[in-house]
Each structure stands twice: as C-alpha cells, then as structure tokens.
Amino acid sequence: MKLNPEKYDREITLLCPVCGNSEMEHDVDSEIVKCIGCGKELVCDELIQENGVSVDSYVNEVKEELTKDIQKQFNDMLKKAFKGSKNIRIK
Numbered sequence: 007m008k009l010n011p012e013k014y015d016r017e018i019t020l021l022c023p024v025c026g027n028s029e030m031e032h033d034v035d036s037e038i039v040k041c042i043g044c045g046k047e048l049v050c051d052e053l054i055q056e057n058g059v060s061v062d063s064y065v066n067e068v069k070e071e072l073t074k075d076i077q078k079q080f081n082d083m084l085k086k087a088f089k090g091s092k093n094i095r096i097k
C-alpha cells in the first residue's frame with residue numbers, strides 16, 4: 007500500500023506487520039485494509055502506526071541528505087573565502 011502525504015516528496019510503502027507483504031486490498035467504503043499475503047485485516051491508522059519505524063527512518067534519511075547538501079555548500083564557500091591562502095587548508 008502506498009502512502010503519499012504532502013509533507014513528503016516520495017511515496018512510502020506500507021508493509022503488512024505480519025508477513026511484510028506490500029499488497030493490500032482496500033475497500034473504498036471502509037477504513038479496513040486486508041493483506042493479500044496473509045489475510046490480516048487492519049485499520050488504515052493501525053497500518054500506518056505499525057509502519058511508524060520505517061516512516062521515521064525515511065524522515066532521518068531526508069535529514070541526512072539535507073545536512074550533506076548544506077555541508078557541501080558551506081565547504082565550497084569556505085574554500086572560496088580562503089582561496090590563495092597558504093596557511094589555511096580546508097579538507
């Protein structure tokens with residue numbers, strides 16, 4: 007089952023907490039999703055909660071990417087600022 011909340015720019019795949027299957031049946035009229043792999047029935051909210059760990063790690067992943075980008079820009083800025091100086095070396 008795919009989740010695509012507005013605050014994330016990618017889809018998150020929700021997996022069955024019992025068998026790890028990502029294929030789910032979902033009735034339009036109900037909040038219940040049913041795992042095709044093992045038949046486990048869960049409320050949508052439950053499924054999202056059961057997948058809380060992977061959602062968290064996704065957020066951390068994005069944070070790391072952002073930090074790397076910022077560090078790279080900062081390093082470039084420092085290199086430019088100290089260009090020509092023989093005493094200061096930036097790794």
Ligand SMILES: [Zn+2]
Nearest residue numbers: 022025041044
């Ligand atoms: Zn299952």
